[in-house]
Amino acid sequence: MVTRAALRAAKALTAPEAKPEKRLETLMECHGALLAARGPGSLLSFGEFRRALKGDLAVLLPDGVTPLDLQGTRIVDQDGQVTEGAFDLDLEQQMLLRMLHKLDGPAAVISDREFQSELDQETVFTLLRKSGEQTVYESGRRDLIRRPAGPVHELTELRLPPLVVDFYRDIPYDSAYEGWWFACPICRWPMRITLRNNAGTTVGAARCWHTPHAEMGASYLFVLPADGVAPQLLPEPAPPRPHGREAVLYPDLGDVPAATPTQGHKALTRGIWRYTTIPGLPELALHDELAARGVKVSLWPGLDAFDLLVEVGSKRGKKTSFKVDIKDYTSARTLADLVHAQEGDRGGADWLVVPDHHGGHVPLLSGVCAKYDMRVATASEFGEMVCEKAGVSWA
Numbered sequence: 001m002v003t004r005a006a007l008r009a010a011k012a013l014t015a016p017e018a019k020p021e022k023r024l025e026t027l028m029e030c031h032g033a034l035l036a037a038r039g040p041g042s043l044l045s046f047g048e049f050r051r052a053l054k055g056d057l058a059v060l061l062p063d064g065v066t067p068l069d070l071q072g073t074r075i076v077d078q079d080g081q082v083t084e085g086a087f088d089l090d091l092e093q094q095m096l097l098r099m100l101h102k103l104d105g106p107a108a109v110i111s112d113r114e115f116q117s118e119l120d121q122e123t124v125f126t127l128l129r130k131s132g133e134q135t136v137y138e139s140g141r142r143d144l145i146r147r148p149a150g151p152v153h154e155l156t157e158l159r160l161p162p163l164v165v166d167f168y169r170d171i172p173y174d175s176a177y178e179g180w181w182f183a184c185p186i187c188r189w190p191m192r193i194t195l196r197n198n199a200g201t202t203v204g205a206a207r208c209w210h211t212p213h214a215e216m217g218a219s220y221l222f223v224l225p226a227d228g229v230a231p232q233l234l235p236e237p238a239p240p241r242p243h244g245r246e247a248v249l250y251p252d253l254g255d256v257p258a259a260t261p262t263q264g265h266k267a268l269t270r271g272i273w274r275y276t277t278i279p280g281l282p283e284l285a286l287h288d289e290l291a292a293r294g295v296k297v298s299l300w301p302g303l304d305a306f307d308l309l310v311e312v313g314s315k316r317g318k319k320t321s322f323k324v325d326i327k328d329y330t331s332a333r334t335l336a337d338l339v340h341a342q343e344g345d346r347g348g349a350d351w352l353v354v355p356d357h358h359g360g361h362v363p364l365l366s367g368v369c370a371k372y373d374m375r376v377a378t379a380s381e382f383g384e385m386v387c388e389k390a391g392v393s394w395a
Contacts, residue, residue, distance in 0.1 A: 002060050005033040007090045010053050010075045010082045034060060057086070079194040084209050088274070088330035120167060120271045127161045129303045137303050140164065145280030148189045149267035168266040175267075177204055180230055180259040184208040184218045186251045187281060189273045191218065206233060206257075209270075210278055211330075212357045215239070217253050230259035245380045245395045246356050249285050279328040282355045282379050283307050286326070289383060293392045305347035312390045320389060324382070325349035332361035336368040344372030352376045 009030035012023045031049045038044060044052070044060070052059045057073040075086045128140040136159070143158045155168050171181045175190035182191045191206040198221075208218035217238030222231040233256050242250055268277065283299070287308060290297045298309040307326045313319035325345050329335040339345070339352070352369055354361055359378045366376045377385065380394075387394035 002034060002037050003057070003086070003089050005030040005037070006053060006057060006060055006075050007082065007086050009049075010086065013050070013053055014076060014080055014082055057089075079196050079205065081192070081194055084192075084211050085330055089334070092329055092331050092334040120269055121275050124164050124167060124272055124276065125304065127164050130161070132303070134301075134303060138299055141276070141280065141300060141304075142284070144268065144272065144276050145284055146188070148187060148273050148277045149183060150188075150265060152264055152266055155266060167269050167272055169269055171262040171265055171267055172270070175209075176262045177231060178225075178227070179262050181262050181265070182206045182220070182233060182257040182259060184210070184213055185253045185255075185257055186210075186213045186216065186218050187273070187277055189277065190267050191220075191257070195224075204231060210274070212355070213251075215357075216251060220256065232259070233257060242356075245384045248289055248383065248395055249282065249356060249379055251281075279326055279355075282328065282353075283326050286324075286353070286379050286383055289394075290386060293387055293390070293394070295386060295390050295392070302347075306345060306349040307353075310386055312386060322351050322382075322386065323347075323349040324351045324353050326353045326355075326379070328355050328358070329361075332358070332364045335361070336365055339365070339368050339372065339374070344369075344374055350374055351382065353379050353382050356380050 009027050012026035012030070015023070027050065028046070031044075031046050034049065035044065038061075049060075054076045055074070057075055073085050073089065074083050077083045124144070128137045131137070139159045140161070143160055144164075147155065147158060149168075149171070152168075156165060158165070171190050175181050175193055177193045181193075183189065184191050187208065187210060189209065192209050194205045194207075195202055196205055197203075202224060204222040204224055206220045206222065207214040217235065219236045219238075220233035221236060222233050225231050235256055238253070241247060267273070287297050287299050290310060296311040300307060301309045306323050308322075308324040310322040310324060311319050312322075323345075325347065327335055345352070350373065352365060352374055354365070354376070356378045362376050362378065369376050384394040
């Protein structure tokens, strides 16, 4: 409830088109909801509430509640926009509630409108499975991961059912500047566009909506060009590439993204991008790197019972199998609750793998997964472990 109220309030606070009286009404409603969640012994004035929306989300939690992965999470960024992390936390909690609703029946009444992103994802997966053919499902899902945006004439030629192609929509307005958009060099989805004041001059900023990608270097500035001229991106400082085992899966940013006209181009809806494209990138990367080293690995076996089936061992000797589910959740706590609600993995996976940038989630997830005979590792840890068992080098 705290995250929900804070996100709704932040949207009202940062929406330039909102009427002042409507903004105040929404903020007061959210403040009341937050006070109800905090209880009578944990007061927070309206002014403190408004100031806290631009700071650490953990400050809004009731006294005595451990913040866990909410610590350090900001709701509003330096550009005065609601952060992707806050959106993720809210959507992930909604997905958890929907799962509990499925398990418990009518005890948890939840609006389908709140879960449109997950419903879109479920619809797409159902359509891809409809043929009952593994190769059709695999090629379609690969397309959704590799081609989350692009020219309409190319998207219509993808090996996707027509109803799935309908989930490609016009480039979002907040990812466009004067009729131009930029693809993230990592996930290829339209980056977020904002204008910021830099030493008295207004400049444009383009950052991937997925915070880990922005922190890896998918973050750029541009000088506002003359009318009709395409903006030219300048990269912001990026961290150095990691060494050792984590270097294998670390993405290559390549060239600075060029401006592309919004006209004639479309992109996947946000929910499908966030919960199909984003986690699909480490799925494909881990699959491809293991396969390149001669390890037997299958993608989404049994029409997506789980993500990877890895088999290690000689042709005639005993084989060791690893059934892997890869999850990219912003909140480790929500993912842990999801695992607990499902009593493990619904598809029978015995390994839960998270992207390397979520390595800090492993201790918490390990404690929960151990109850259901599941083990947890980062993608690079898992790849190195499998290669060691296969007698080949990972890094």
